[in-house]
Amino acid sequence: MATLNTLRTKGGIIVSIVIGLALLAFLLGDFAGNNSVFSSRQNVGEINGSSVSYMEYLREVEYLTQVNKILSGSEAISSEEQDGIRNVAWERMINNYAIFPGYENLGVDVTEDEMFDLVYGNNISPVLEGAGFFSNPQTGMYDRARVKNFVSNLDSDPSGNLRVLWQYLQEQVRTQTLMSKYLRLIAGMTYVTDVEAEQGAAHANDFYNARYVGQTYLSIPDSTVRVTDSEIRRYYNEHKNYFRQVTSRDVEYVVFDVLPSPQDYAEADERMKTLATEFETAEDIQQFVTLNSQDKFDGVYYGREELPGALGEFVFSADGRKGMYGPVLEGDVYTMARVVDVRSLPDTVGLRQIILAPGSDALADSLTTVLKGGADFAETAAAYSLNPTNGGDMGRMAVGMLPADLAERIYNASKGEIIKLDNPNGTILLDVYYRGPERPKARVGKVTYRVEPSTATQQAAYAKASGFVTTVAGSAENFNKAVTDNAYSKRVARVRTTDNSISGLPNSKELIRWAFNGSEGDISSIMEVNGNYVVALLTAIREDGFTPVDQVAGEIAGMVRNEKKADMLAEKMQGASSIDQLAQTLQAQAGEVTDLNFNAFHIPDMGPDLTVIGAICGGAKEGALSKPVKGMTGVYVVEVTSTEKREETTPEAVKVRLEAMGQSNYMGALQALQEMAEIEDTRIKYF
Numbered sequence: 001m002a003t004l005n006t007l008r009t010k011g012g013i014i015v016s017i018v019i020g021l022a023l024l025a026f027l028l029g030d031f032a033g034n035n036s037v038f039s040s041r042q043n044v045g046e047i048n049g050s051s052v053s054y055m056e057y058l059r060e061v062e063y064l065t066q067v068n069k070i071l072s073g074s075e076a077i078s079s080e081e082q083d084g085i086r087n088v089a090w091e092r093m094i095n096n097y098a099i100f101p102g103y104e105n106l107g108v109d110v111t112e113d114e115m116f117d118l119v120y121g122n123n124i125s126p127v128l129e130g131a132g133f134f135s136n137p138q139t140g141m142y143d144r145a146r147v148k149n150f151v152s153n154l155d156s157d158p159s160g161n162l163r164v165l166w167q168y169l170q171e172q173v174r175t176q177t178l179m180s181k182y183l184r185l186i187a188g189m190t191y192v193t194d195v196e197a198e199q200g201a202a203h204a205n206d207f208y209n210a211r212y213v214g215q216t217y218l219s220i221p222d223s224t225v226r227v228t229d230s231e232i233r234r235y236y237n238e239h240k241n242y243f244r245q246v247t248s249r250d251v252e253y254v255v256f257d258v259l260p261s262p263q264d265y266a267e268a269d270e271r272m273k274t275l276a277t278e279f280e281t282a283e284d285i286q287q288f289v290t291l292n293s294q295d296k297f298d299g300v301y302y303g304r305e306e307l308p309g310a311l312g313e314f315v316f317s318a319d320g321r322k323g324m325y326g327p328v329l330e331g332d333v334y335t336m337a338r339v340v341d342v343r344s345l346p347d348t349v350g351l352r353q354i355i356l357a358p359g360s361d362a363l364a365d366s367l368t369t370v371l372k373g374g375a376d377f378a379e380t381a382a383a384y385s386l387n388p389t390n391g392g393d394m395g396r397m398a399v400g401m402l403p404a405d406l407a408e409r410i411y412n413a414s415k416g417e418i419i420k421l422d423n424p425n426g427t428i429l430l431d432v433y434y435r436g437p438e439r440p441k442a443r444v445g446k447v448t449y450r451v452e453p454s455t456a457t458q459q460a461a462y463a464k465a466s467g468f469v470t471t472v473a474g475s476a477e478n479f480n481k482a483v484t485d486n487a488y489s490k491r492v493a494r495v496r497t498t499d500n501s502i503s504g505l506p507n508s509k510e511l512i513r514w515a516f517n518g519s520e521g522d523i524s525s526i527m528e529v530n531g532n533y534v535v536a537l538l539t540a541i542r543e544d545g546f547t548p549v550d551q552v553a554g555e556i557a558g559m560v561r562n563e564k565k566a567d568m569l570a571e572k573m574q575g576a577s578s579i580d581q582l583a584q585t586l587q588a589q590a591g592e593v594t595d596l597n598f599n600a601f602h603i604p605d606m607g608p609d610l611t612v613i614g615a616i617c618g619g620a621k622e623g624a625l626s627k628p629v630k631g632m633t634g635v636y637v638v639e640v641t642s643t644e645k646r647e648e649t650t651p652e653a654v655k656v657r658l659e660a661m662g663q664s665n666y667m668g669a670l671q672a673l674q675e676m677a678e679i680e681d682t683r684i685k686y687f
Contacts, residue, residue: 047097060089098677190662200654203598214636249515250540285445299404301441350434465533569635570628
């Protein structure tokens with residue numbers, strides 16, 4: 001039976017292949033405890049017209065949490081990992097409410113017979129095949145017998161964890177199969193006709209040389225072109241789909257930095273002088289570092305180039321063994337150091353492992369004996385290890401990457417020695433089969449002390465922020481005036497429901513949550529963000545749908561103004577008999593382009609203007625001036641001077657390329673399903 005230890009060993013593969021997002025265990029108590037005031041009547045969003053309750057979403061999170069606890073065997077999790085598991089839970093809710101019903105309406109399903117075939121038959125699911133822990137250790141191939149053995153032992157697991165995991169794997173097999181069927185259905189709707197292929201080949205094989213002249217829209221001052229409100233609204237109505245938006249909030253905020261004061265630096269300097277006197281004569285360097293340093297003693301042996309310049313020079317100098325480095329202040333951190341030990345050690349070692357289940361001490365001792373007697377390690381690993389991949393070979397690795405206690409044992413081990421490691425998850429036998437060339441390395445005891453803002457400094461920064469809030473008095477106008485009067489640096493951000501922090505402002509989830517719970521014009525209270533104080537103004541609320549015309553009026557005015565400029569420039573270019581005459585009339589420089597074809601995206605000295613490229617390759621007659629072409633940045637008149645037909649591609653090649661392009665867009669069908677579902681994600685209000 002594939003045990004949980006095996007599953008945990010392969011857990012990283014399962015997470016990456018099955019889910020596609022980093023899912024690790026997270027502390028459910030922290031998650032639920034902070035939000036226990038919410039009831040099942042409160043919602044975290046709406047999908048396809050159905051409300052998703054807080055408790056329903058929480059159950060999904062709990063389920064994924066249990067799965068990942070099984071895989072990782074760990075309770076520890078960071079805030080980023082918490083966000084990851086919540087996002088996956090939300091994606092599963094989208095599947096349940098929007099995607100799966102669509103599959104059902106199309107008649108796309110996975111039958112019981114298909115599921116059996118995907119697990120035990122001739123068409124094994126890539127979810128299970130790629131997971132790895134159902135593979136035969138000798139062949140590396142998916143082993144149906146191991147799966148049957150796993151399933152037959154589900155009831156013998158008193159924790160129920162194996163059954164939960166098997167349920168989860170089956171869900172992922174079904175989800176992946178449904179998605180694959182749907183995408184194949186979409187793919188079957190894509191077809192490239194012979195006419196398309198022939199036109200594509202002609203466009204690819206026709207090359208043009210041309211001359212052109214024009215003027216940019218910037219040549220006409222904006223102040224001379226009037227745009228009315230009715231013109232803006234007309235453009236908005238005609239191009240409304242250009243102005244789709246997702247739910248977001250615009251905020252302006254001021255950061256009141258909490259930085260050490262000169263007094264804080266002076267007090268830190270006095271402290272370090274006292275510590276330096278004691279450290280210089282301390283007999284137990286490691287103990288002194290443990291008791292007095294803000295960074296723990298790492299016990300790592302470093303080569304010269306692995307230590308910062310001045311410290312590395314000192315450690316490996318003649319005075320390094322008996323003297324003391326520092327104290328030295330770099331940034332806000334004081335550092336002083338003494339050498340604990342210097343030895344000749346390898347940079348890299350080669351390791352092989354045999355992983356045994358908990359309580360396998362007798363087996364571990366027996367295997368150690370037979371390995372020392374000359375037994376083949378790879379064969380032994382294949383027969384007994386819970387992870388026999390590559391005969392247990394972990395490859396060569398830098399010893400400095402290993403935990404200090406393990407590194408110490410490896411440093412002291414000779415080549416071929418078997419090291420026995422015990423931990424709650426089992427017993428590991430390590431074979432040190434390679435030791436790289438040795439060179440001098442030093443174990444260094446470093447005392448570090450970070451200069452932190454004192455309570456008085458923090459209070460002064462808070463008082464400054466408090467004075468700002470008092471002056472603002474809840475008014476957006478006062479907010480901007482106070483920023484100007486005090487020469488504060490105001491920052492601007494647009495945040496979405498999926499954002500975990502604001503760029504340049506780490507750990508700012510609280511500020512984002514405030515923005516989505518507020519009203520336009522609200523001024524926040526003083527928030528502590530990443531050790532500093534922040535006061536914010538909510539300047540705009542944008543909901544999913546179309547951006548209101550007043551919010552894009554300035555942008556539209558520029559577009560309408562360019563349309564009017566285009567008409568004005570085109571009028572000036574009428575009646576010219578040659579490119580050179582027009583260039584003289586416009587007082588502009590004529591340009592030239594060579595070897596241009598319909599597949600080009602860029603014209604030298606002009607930029608990416610597909611309209612002008614289309615005019616040269618698709619409409620202009622050789623030797624004749626074109627009508628004025630209204631491009632992206634200006635208006636141009638072009639003249640094709642010569643054309644050349646080459647045989648660089650065939651209709652068959654074009655057909656293959658167009659079909660490949662169509663296939664690359666299949667995944668867009670899944671995105672389209674989500675957009676059609678009209679998803680409203682309001683989780684940010686709670687998490």
